[in-house]
Amino acid sequence: MKSLLIFLSLLSSIISLHAQEVEIKGVVLEQGANLSVPYATVVIVDSNSDKPITGTTTNEAGAFNLKVTSTDVYLKISFIGFKTLTFKNLDFTGSVYDLGTVYMEQDAQSLDEVVVRAEVSSTQFKLDRKIFNVGQDIASTGVSALEVLNNVPSVNVDIEGAVSLRGNSGVQILIDGKPSVLADESSNALGTITADMIERVEVITNPSAKYDAEGTAGILNIILKKEDKRGVNGAMSLNTGIPDNHSIGVSLNKRTEKFNLFTQFGGGYRSLPRDNTSENTNFETGSSIISDGTEYRNxxxxxxxxxxxxYINDLNVLTLSGNFAYEIEDQPSKTNFSSYDNSTLNSIWFREETTDATNPKWQYELNYKKEFKNNEEHTLLFSALGSFFGKDQESEFTNTTTFGDxxxxxxxxETAFQQADYTFKLDYTNPISEAITIETGVQYLINDVGNDYEVREFDSNEWIINPNLTNDFEYNQKVFGFYGTGxxxxEKWGVKLGLRVEDTKLYTLLANTDEENDQEYTDFFPTVHSSYKINDDFSVQAGYSKRIFRPRLWDLNPFFNIKNxxxxxxGNPNLQPxxxxxYEITGIFKIGKATLNSSVFYLYTTDVVERVSVFQDNVTVTTPVNVGTNGALGFELNGKYSPLNWLTFNGDFNFNYFQRKGEFEEQSFDxxxxxxxxxxxxxxxxxxxFDLEITGQLESDYQTVQSENQGFTFMDLxxxxxxLKGKVVVNFAIKDVFESRVxxxxILNANNFNTNRSTRxxxxxxxxxxGFGKGEAMTYSGKR
Structure with a gap:
């Protein structure tokens, strides 16, 4: 009760301090289209000095409100591509001045500036996330979503396509805020999304309780473009490259009073060659196997x-969408092997692979959004999402000995793989005042996967099934979660508290041996976020969240990959989450023409999933296991500096210091x-x-529980x-100019030596x- 009285007393003091303030509010729409103009700049200017006093930006609905104590002022509203509005002789006789609805007219002379501003990718900061707006970066020409992610601050993508955030794996990738078959790393589905389909990427290192707790490193949310301009608008792109990297894409949109119809379609062909070398040496026997070759994934x-x-009416919107993708894979490869006994060559042979696969995948989604009359941000959102990914693959491996015995x-x-995912969500958001908002919701997630894998070996002029390598694995996971945040x-300070509860049921079955694994567990995931604006040039953010990484099918399935x-x-069917x-603290600075943000973070992980290798008879077998704990203390620095109108630098630096503790099979991994x-x-x-873009990147050496990973440096330009004022754009790019991305x-221990090397x-x-209609070439990011 005493705390409540103190709070009410402080609140009363704040109200009295602002008793003389006048609130100015209004709504900004586009003239002739009646569409909102979000993120327009609204500024109160002193009439005597013509200097800004305070300002804000419009929200998604085009609405704004701000407070002012001085009456000798005027109001300016501006946005790129529109004529600036100026309002003088404002009436301050009441406590609230409602400007009502105002309309901004497009400025044809400044439209080219809209395209120029959007060509450069930029980063924004929110209470619980960083937003990377994908511009028309030259190096992103025709590339896939994985390459776009590799350009996002804090994110790295290795040669295998594995995504890490601040050096940590266990990243959950969402499409438009929801799980998607297009974000499944194991299916290479991100390769079907090209850069010009992406509007922005949200980097959420400490997600609020509103999001799934999945992903120990955090969440990457890829937002795809969906234009909402009146009339018929669109863009088309045509890309080619060496090695083969050819694609064509078209984006169309038609906006009417009741409907917004949108479509994107395209296709292409790419070849992804990769050169590999490896060496396995057994110190006890003195024998070794050396291999080298090139793999293709066409x-x-x-x-x-x-x-x-x-648009049912002003308060209710129904959205129905679907996506279909189809891949045809051809994976020819040839690997040369040499066998040595105490440095003496005893055999040479090569192994050729012929692999063909078809991958159909589709997704369908129904969304219903209801807004309430009292506030456009007071919403109820229901979504139902279903997706399917299949793989029908056949491979043949032939071995030819050219020397030795x-x-x-x-x-x-032969692989028959099927994955069906279903997600049902209900989210409710209520801004009960200008400063206080509550959110709550529920989610039910179903993952149903089957992988039938058969291996046949040629013996006595016939193909015979090898039962030791063949398996039929079933995986079913159900997660029910509910959350609440407040x-x-x-104006200066903000805080957000949340709690998420998730109940997980996991069942796996290795059908050919009847081995079952049945798990059920309930977890609580608290979240805390806070921010404080010290002044216009310096803000501080802090956050905490608890996360989980649940083993996936490819981690659990005890199959053997016999490519090499x-x-x-x-896989390991007994793997635990x-x-x-x-924990994280971030500072955001503006220093002259430079903007900087730096973060200090600490992650403490238990039951760490590590891939451990065992060496037997010159064969390296790698499997994921739970090994101890990991404490990672890190520092991150991102910045942008424009010393001249024609020159801009963007950079980021990330450092991790980690402490590993654990033991596996009596071997210490401390x-x-x-x-x-x-x-x-x-x-x-x-x-x-003409524009020139040069990017350089450095990766340091680092250690895992068993191996040393070598660093590298590479450059793109x-x-x-x-x-035609940006309506037509031609790009040329070179990735990895010096072929140094290796x-x-x-792995080196008392018994064996193993090294693997790959390069693209x-x-x-x-x-x-x-771009045609109101669309721009490689349509710029954001709604505008």
């Missing part, structure tokens, strides 16, 4: 998205280590509407030419894009 892909927003059996594999956001039968991977407590990476991009505006790891090489890309 893909023909098609992608179609259809959807509509139906080693005989390797020829093999065939937030207060004042001297380096194989095996890992948990992470994440050690301390560090890992860091840095990236710097310079953008240079040249005469005749690109040139762009704008034609992934190498080494240099890539060239050439892109052409054209």
């Amino acid at each position: 893909e023909t892909f098609f992608n179609l998205t259809l959807g509509t927003d139906y 080693i005989v390797n059996v020829d093999q065939q594999t 937030s207060y956001e004042g 039968n001297y380096n194989i991977r095996v 890992e948990y992470t407590n994440s 050690f301390n280590g560090e890992r860091w990476n840095g990236r710097l991009t310079s953008k240079i505006a040249l005469p005749a509407d 690109g040139v762009r030419k704008k034609i 992934y190498e790891n080494t 090489g240099r890539f060239y890309t050439l892109g052409f894009s054209y």
